[in-house]
Amino acid sequence: MRRYLAGRLGQAVAVLWAAYTVSFLVLDLLPGDPVSAMAAGGLDQAAIEPAQIEALRREYGFDQPILVQYLNYLGRAVRGDFGNSVATGRPVTSTLADALPYTLQLTAAALVLAVVLGGAVALYATYTAHRWLRQLLMSLPSLGVSLPTFWIGLMLVQLLSFRLRLLPAFGNEGAASLILPAVTLAVPTGAMLAQLLAKSLLTTLDEPYVQTARAKGAGRTRVHLRHALRNAALPAFTMAGILVGNLMAGSVVVETVFSRNGVGRETVSAVTVQDIPVVQGVIVFGASTFVLANLAVDLIYPLLDPRIVVAAAQQRSTG
């Protein structure tokens, strides 16, 4: 077990390092650096003197060989220092840390909604005996993944905020303002989850052990929830990393639609003014949510399915 954990942790660290490297390659090697973006008038359109540009270049270390730059930045990033925002001058880490609670609230609420709604749709679609209801429920997820997230948000605002005046449309004051954004963000994720779960439920229900359970006299509901769901949920559970990544990406759009504070809003304004240090911080942050979610799955999975650790141990001894 300890070996399994060490291996997983090592993998997580390697992915984070690689994600940092990719973001460095994309943002620092492509034409244009933060300084020329500043000079091009990303901020206040004022022309910057060539001498000033040189000074800035030296300050940010752009006059050094690319490998030296990379190692410098990597060394700082390991210590949690992603530099200062070009636009505001504040440290990237504290900019993101200040925005994080809002995004966490939103994504956590959306995740709960997505699991509950997506799970309910998948369970009932595979449970119901009515053909038409089954087909209707089965078509919901593919509809959910086809609608643009920002459009769902706008439609909800239009209907519930402007027509019916039930919920606030914008901002992040109070719990009521969380409802619409969370629902919006939950739709694509819940739909994806429902697709996965329904598919694996259908295969599981065909398994011999389910037949055995039925033959032993277990009721339909009991077979569905206690026998089939337990195994069918495992594949959906392993997708948690991708789902959390989706939620984080979705929060960028949803926070913009609802004018909420958060990491997504920071990202959008950073991209707009080409604030490279912030964007880099966001990429590493996005990758780390994916990595953390996967790590959590890896830690919990052996408790749900003990075969995993055994298989991993065998793989190591043979390979």
Add this chain to the structure above:
Amino acid sequence: MSQSLVGEVEPATGPDPDRPRHPEPGVIRGAEARRLVRFLLRRPGLVLSILVVALVVLAAFWPTLFTSRDPLLGVPVDRFQGPGAQHWFGTDELGRDLYARVVHGAALSLKATLIAVGVAFVVGGTIGLVAGFVGRWGEDVLMRIVDVLLAIPALFLSLALVTALGFGTVKVAVAVGLASVASFARVMRAEVLRVRQAVYVEAARSTGARWYSVLLRHVLPNAIGPVLVLATLELGIAVLAVSSLSFLGYGAPPPAPEWGTLISTGRNYLANAWWLSTLPGLTVAATVLATNRIARALDGESATQR
């Protein structure tokens, strides 16, 4: 050189039952056509989807078939007209006809989608092809890079690329395409690994075909099918991703009628002009649903029918 020899060897080994090399023209074609008609008749949703995609493509190339109005010409007297016989989708804050704008926007959106999928297909496909064909450490290095790309949520990756490349429809499309390279590389590699083991590849090798000829004439044509299906699946995702990025304001600059931009400007008039973001959004949704339905048909149903 060895190519003519290889060309003769290949059909003899009979590698691909899906595509008969020498069908008897009349008989087969008639039967196939009838089977296709029966296949489609049982799936009205699929027929509708093909129709929607055909309309979008037509609108992209010949917008004047659908509307004679100028998408950029505003008639101030007509501003904020609701949908009706005069203006099917209503008019916007400058009195421009929204239907004309959506129709003319199809070209920009289709262009962006095709560029995105094309970039992902070519770059991802090449990585996968090389990784699968070269094997050993080359494969390891390439596939580890692909794994890392998968770990960064696609939208963050394309946002980073947009930061580096700049704004505009084409740049957004390239960013979306590069962000979805990973899945193409994976599928392509898996297919190449499968095909590489096939008897006809071995036969081609043993008859002395050069590696590039084996790769291009035997491995690639037989490995590309599932990657093409993935490309159709990716169309819908690309439409959504491109419209998200143009909604965030990184797409075409204002007067251009891009779908995401249309929805985004409609956001300012949600309270008094519901149609401005609703109807372009429905257009995007219909397009994505249609391409997804077609992709699903290509992926599973037609294959199991055979």
